Amino acid sequence: MDSNEIRAVLAAQHIETPSWAYGNSGTRFKVFAQPGIPRDAYEKISDAAVVHRLTGVAPTVAIHIPWDAVEDYGHLAQHARDEGVAIGAVNPNTFQDDDYRLGSVCNPDPAIRRKAVDHLVECIGIAEQTGSTHLSLWFADGTNYPGQDSIRARQDRLAEALRETYEAMPEHMTMLVEYKFFEPAFYSTDLPDWGTSLLHCLHLGPRAKVLVDTGHHAPGTNIEMIVATLLREGRLRGFHFNSRFYADDDLMVGAADPFGLFRIMFEIVQAGAVTPESGVAFMLDQCHNIEAKIPAQIRSVMNVQEATAKALSVDLTALDAARAAGDVLAANAAVMDGYNTDVRPLLAQVREEMGLEPDPVAAYAASGHADTINAERVGGSAAGWGA
Ligand code: RM4
Ligand code: MN
Ligand code: MN
Numbered sequence: 001m002d003s004n005e006i007r008a009v010l011a012a013q014h015i016e017t018p019s020w021a022y023g024n025s026g027t028r029f030k031v032f033a034q035p036g037i038p039r040d041a042y043e044k045i046s047d048a049a050v051v052h053r054l055t056g057v058a059p060t061v062a063i064h065i066p067w068d069a070v071e072d073y074g075h076l077a078q079h080a081r082d083e084g085v086a087i088g089a090v091n092p093n094t095f096q097d098d099d100y101r102l103g104s105v106c107n108p109d110p111a112i113r114r115k116a117v118d119h120l121v122e123c124i125g126i127a128e129q130t131g132s133t134h135l136s137l138w139f140a141d142g143t144n145y146p147g148q149d150s151i152r153a154r155q156d157r158l159a160e161a162l163r164e165t166y167e168a169m170p171e172h173m174t175m176l177v178e179y180k181f182f183e184p185a186f187y188s189t190d191l192p193d194w195g196t197s198l199l200h201c202l203h204l205g206p207r208a209k210v211l212v213d214t215g216h217h218a219p220g221t222n223i224e225m226i227v228a229t230l231l232r233e234g235r236l237r238g239f240h241f242n243s244r245f246y247a248d249d250d251l252m253v254g255a256a257d258p259f260g261l262f263r264i265m266f267e268i269v270q271a272g273a274v275t276p277e278s279g280v281a282f283m284l285d286q287c288h289n290i291e292a293k294i295p296a297q298i299r300s301v302m303n304v305q306e307a308t309a310k311a312l313s314v315d316l317t318a319l320d321a322a323r324a325a326g327d328v329l330a331a332n333a334a335v336m337d338g339y340n341t342d343v344r345p346l347l348a349q350v351r352e353e354m355g356l357e358p359d360p361v362a363a364y365a366a367s368g369h370a371d372t373i374n375a376e377r378v379g380g381s382a383a384g385w386g387a
Helices: 003-012 040-057 073-082 100-102 110-130 151-168 194-204 225-231 258-270 291-311 317-323 328-339 342-354 360-367 369-376
Strands: 014-017 060-065 086-092 134-136 174-178 208-213 236-241 283-284
Touching: 003 283, 003 291, 003 342, 014 291, 040 060, 040 073, 040 291, 040 360, 060 110, 073 086, 073 110, 086 283, 100 110, 100 151, 110 134, 110 151, 134 225, 151 174, 151 194, 174 194, 174 236, 194 208, 194 225, 208 225, 208 328, 225 236, 225 258, 258 291, 258 328, 283 291, 291 342, 291 360, 291 369, 342 369, 360 369
Parallel strands: 014 060, 014 283, 060 086, 086 134, 134 174, 174 208, 208 236, 236 283
Antiparallel strands: none
């Protein structure tokens, strides 16, 4: 790919930010409140719009229900449009209610399963009102002790709940099925890995696809291999990007392991799946516990762009030749040359061609926007986990 083609792909890239990244968050030890935090879904969307205005590649924002519950979702979608963005994936929440102590859709009690599925179906209705095409599912379901519940019965309940939800979706909607290997359940998790997610998706039908959250794997897992496998099956619908040192840390993508992010993006590039038309959604799923939220989201978007630009910089002709010749070192060198390319000047050029400032972090700092929201957003309660 020549530089013009690379710049065109980068300018067309689409990275979705999550509404929950703009609210206060923390660990189970402490949530450190920050000034200027949105007090409702409207203000979160306004913050996401700031990220889009400065980066040019973050035109949608994911919402989480009920964290972002409002009276009128059509009105919320109009607010997003007025701000120059749109509402992206709708994420139901079946993990913050006392009823869900033993699980939601896999709970042994049919009344609680009913409540959970009703919420999933409610979120389909919300997605229709916001114009969203993605229903993004993650379940905290699982058990803590061997014998606590039947692993097989829980799979049956999961399949039944997913089936009812799938059938309630309109034709244009896609279900994303996310997995995570542990937490909050510590013995067995009902959707622990990509294989289990994929099996459920295959049983459901073509509009059920897997979502890969980069923080949801055991240390050392070769995530790009999962990505390649799911792409081959046409069942990779999206990512939740973040980075981890230990568990589901939800730190800024590309901060802990920029090379791992590059390897994932290189699989995406080789499959021709970078552009929005390819149907793979690049979403962030992060929390900024100690750093400022908006600039952290901007930095995260830039980190994804840099990994993508490096992946696009790999000389595929040289790589193919090296592979065909069985030249291991030359093949590896071709990939590493891409990774070691300083793509920051290229991305600065992309932004200038899009009419943006070349350095979005500096542009945010210079904008004075932080002072404005700190002064405006007083009173009310700051949004946060569970709010
Ligand atoms: C989970 C998972 C989900 C996210 C919640 C907040 O670990 O990553 O995608 O919605 O956290
Ligand atoms: Mn996630
Ligand atoms: Mn997570």
